Amino acid sequence: MIEIKEGQVEALFEKVIQGLQNNEDARLVSITKKIQPIDALEFYQRASYMGKNRTYWTNSNRSLYLVGVGETFEITAAQSRFKETKQKWDKLLEQAVIHNPYKLPGTGVTALGGMSFDPKKETTELWKHFKPSQFTIPEFQLTIYQGESYYTINVLINKDDHSGQLAASIQRMEETLFQTIQVEPESLTIEKKVEINPERWKETVRAATSEILNKKVEKIVLAREVRLSFDKQVKSSVVIDKLLDTQANSYIFAFEKNNHCFIGATPERLVKVEQDNLLSTCLAGTAPRGETREEDERISEELLHDQKNREEHDFVVQMIKQAIKDHCTDLVIPDEPVVYPLKNLQHLYTPVTAKLKEGYSIFDIIEQLHPTPALGGTPREESLAFIRENELLDRGWYGAPVGWLDSNQNGEFAVAIRSGLIHGDTASLFAGCGVVKDSDPEAEYEETNIKLMPMLSVLGG
Secondary structure (H helix, E strand, O other): OOOOOHHHHHHHHHHHHHHOOOOOOOEEEEEEEEEOOOOHHHHHHHHHHHOOOEEEEEOOOOOEEEEEEOOOEEEEEOOOHHHHHHHHHHHHHHHOEEEOOOOOOOOOOEEEEEEOOOOOOOOOHHHOOOOOEEEEEOOEEEEEEOOEEEEEEEEEEOOOOOHHHHHHHHHHHHHHHOOOOOOOOOOOOEEEEEEOOHHHHHHHHHHHHHHHHOOOOOEEEEEEEEEEEEOOOOOHHHHHHHHHHHOOOOEEEEEEEOOEEEEEEEOOEEEEEEOOEEEEEEEEEEEEOOOOHHHHHHHHHHHHHOHHHHHHHHHHHHHHHHHHOOOEEEEEOOOOOEEEEOOOEEEEEEEEEEEEOOOOOHHHHHHHHOOOOOOOEEOHHHHHHHHHHHOOOOOOOOOOEEEEEEOOOEEEEEEOOOEEEEEOOEEEEEEEEEEOOOOOHHHHHHHHHHHHHHHHHHOOO
16 A cells, blocks of 8 residues: 555554444544655546546645545535534544544545535436535545645444455555556547527526516526537546646536536635635626737726626625624725636636634535625525526536535635536536626626636537
8 A cells, every 4th residue: 555554554444443332333544644746637537447436626726636536435415404514524523533644734534525506496317416515535535735745545444344354455446546547638529519598598687687676686696508519428537637727726626426527617715714714705707818918908907997897796795794704703805806817717806814713614604605696696595586496507516615624624615617517428517697787688698608618618619
C-alpha cells in the first residue's frame, strides 16, 4: 500500500474488530498518509477501471483538489435535510476511528456531495440517482492541498470482518488505482441539440414579470434545459480536463452516480468554513467578455453601472447579510462590488467574511443561504413557489449546494451553475437568469445562451 505498512493497517483493523460490541453494526476506520505528488485528474482516470462511482472537486484558485473513489458510507436525507444530514454526520464522526496526523482541509474523514435545488419539486427520471441530500465518504480519496498529496482509505468494519482479508482487499484495489495508464485525448461531436420549449420558456418569463408587476415578488430566477446527443459515450475525465483548461477562477466538480455524472465549472462560492472563519460570495449580474481589451473594459464598465444588474446583485448582498448575521460575528461586507472576469463571462462580485458563532456548523449557513436570490429570487418562498409551479424542468442538483466537509471542521460549498448531467452519449445542460419587473424575454433568453457556453464549448459546441 502507498506509504501505509500493511501490518500496521491489519493490526488497526483487528483492534477495531475486537472492540466492537455485539449490538454495534459497524465502525468507520479512516487512515490518512502523505504520498508522493500525484496528478488529481490522472488519479480520477485510473479509478474508472475499478467500476466505482467517482467524485472530483477543485476550488477556484486550485489550492485544493479532492478525488473520491467508491462509497464506504453514504449519508442521505429528505425531510429536514439540513438538520438530518448534520446529525448523521456528527454521529458518524463520534464513532469513527480516525488516523490523520495532518488535519489539513480535505484530509481525514471527508464527505463529498450535494443537495437538490428544491426538495418539494417532484423528482423526474433524469435525476433519479441524485437524492435531496446525498454525501459520500469514499473508499479511497486523494487530497492535494497547496501542492502536497495525501491519500486516505476509509473502511466500514463489522464484527465478523477478517482484518487480514480487509487489508489484502485494499491492497489489490490500490494496485489498480495506482497503476500507470496511457490516456488518449478524445474529441466529441454533437449530433443533436434540442432546446426544451424555448418559446414557452419566454412565455414563463412574461408571466414572471406580470407576477412582479403585481407586487407579489421582486425577482424570480427561471432556468431552462438544452439536451445534447453525441457521436460517442462522454467520458467525464475528458470533460474535466477541458474545463480545467478553459475555466480558470471556477470550481470544477463531477459527481458520478450509477453511470450518471453531474459535472460543471461554477464561479459561485456559497460558503467556505475553515474552523470558525467564514467566507461567502455575492456573485450576480452578468455580461459577456469583449473580443478586444478595449471592448472588454467597456463592457465591464457598463456592467458595473447597469441598473438591472446592480439591483440583481444587491438582492444577493442584502440576502446573505440578513441570512448569516445571527449565526456570525465580525461581519464584513464591502460597500461596492467589483467585476469578476471569467473566460466567457464577467460578473459583479462582493465577498462576505465573518466568524462563525460557537454551536453553528456549515449546514446551518447553507440552510440560511440556499437558494440565494441569484438562483431563486426574492422573497424566497414566493419566488420558489412560482418556480415550482411554472418552470419547465426538474433542476435536480442544478443551482444547488455541492461541495465537501471534513472531520477537521473545514468545508466548502459552491452553487452548481454552469453545469450539466451526462449519461452515456447524452447530456442535459442548464442555465438560468434573474427576471425583474422590466425584463425582456428575448434578452433573458440570450443571457441563458451566454451562460450555456462554458459547458457547450467543452462538449463540442
